[in-house]
Amino acid sequence: MTHRDDFRAYFAADIRRAEAPVVEAAPTDAVMRRAAWAVADVARTVVRAQEVIGDGGGHVYGASAAALIGAGDNGGDGLYALADLARSGMAVHAVLLSPDRAHPRALDACRRAGGRVHEPADPDALEQLLRRLRPAVALDAIVGLGASGPPREMAGHAAGVLEELGTPVVAVDIPSGIDPDTGVRHPGAIRPTATVTFGLFRRAHLLASTDCGALELAEIGIGAPAADDGRPAEMLTSIGTATAGELWPVPDVSDNKYSGGVVAIRAGSQRYPGAAVLASHAAVMSTSSMVRYVGPCRDQVLADRPEIVASSVVTNAGRAQAWVSGPGMGTGPETAQELAWILSQDVPVVLDADALRVLAEHPSILRRRDAPLVLTPHAGEFDALAQTFAPAQAGLLAGDRAGAVRGLVAELDSRGVNATVLLKGRITLIDDGRSAFAQDAGTSWSATPGSGDVLAGMIGAILAAREGPGALADVEVPRAVAVAQVVHSVAARLAAEEFGRPGSPIGASDLLGAIGEAVAKVRAVAG
Incomplete structure (x- = not known):
């Protein structure tokens, strides 16, 4: 989900706090009706798209829509959205999963617009209803910010039926079964085609972006939230290609091979010479400044990039503004000795x-x-790091990934270590205990051997450049690291699209060859 602009997402409690005065100041249900119109508009777009993909649909007038309606305001959003769809000429059906707790005014509006209301008594009745209706689009208005744990039996069963029928789903606020703060996907969660949220992004929209479908943000007049003590609320950020392009280091008229920051790479071994080549080459392609290589793969590195300055011993490498260590080095006692020396550098x-x-x-x-x-x-x-430095966080990545990363960073901070942790994945997490980023690569083709070596070299070059006077000079480390990750993701996508092969497998060498084009692309987006 590589995007042009930055996203900022917040905890559910902070969003509720920001919403409250807006809702209180507006006429009754006015904010809910505004949100519902946005949901209905996306639903109409989804129905029209079926004609484009040859699915036999495409016409809004006469098409049917069903909404799974839960309790409270989220269900109210869905009911008002159905009323709006009915006014577009659609046949609409409200399927009440909590009949006694449905939003009364929204339910009345749906009925007055011509909507039919159903109250299935059990999962079998619900399944029969959905199979009979076979709606052109379904709305997931079961739970919103108050969601926790897996969907209840009826909702989970409905999710499976809609998936089997191939019915496109528009989730209201957040897909039911996705935790709004952690992004954890519970069994039976709805799989939407699109998600419409309101005012501010929820953390799950970044942490579980692959489970949200196309993401739409509807403005409802909410400002930036504050914490209980009045300070700005904690943000989770995803930087876009425009930000990456604006911050990517570019030499100016006064620069030379040293001024942009020299990076030293200690990578590779006789067994893994490719790691040395990949990390060093990636650093060369990231900035115009000098790259130093240290290690036993001097000949292979120089054969690939003769402009690299190579040596065999870390203590003789020469001055550098940043170090990269680890890819393919091996884990013997000599590695520990070299690592101790590298970590002693300021x-x-x-x-x-x-x-x-x-x-x-x-x-x-x-x-x-x-x-x-x-x-x-x-x-x-x-997990290996967590077991050593933060045992309480070990084994937690199957759940709250962002919380586990923050926990490891906190433990390292308690030891006096100024650490930023980048947890690799389709959605990469970056956190230093103060700033946190969640970056969706857009595809998973970069999950290939050597891809991490390339990323390490890119990050090293960017951190070296950060020590100079350019655009990165005052940028916090996590954001600089996120910049490198964005360009890495763009390079992976460009490599997969080469020769007209969109979505095809790539190797790390393909990714490496696309870095220059990726830098040019993000800079063009930045204008």
């Missing part, structure tokens, strides 16, 4: 792959440091 350090395993096995080499430390684990490496 510059940003990126640790990936083998360096993370070594750190988990030899935690004593990680001492207090003010200079930034960026850890880039995949799930297995994260």
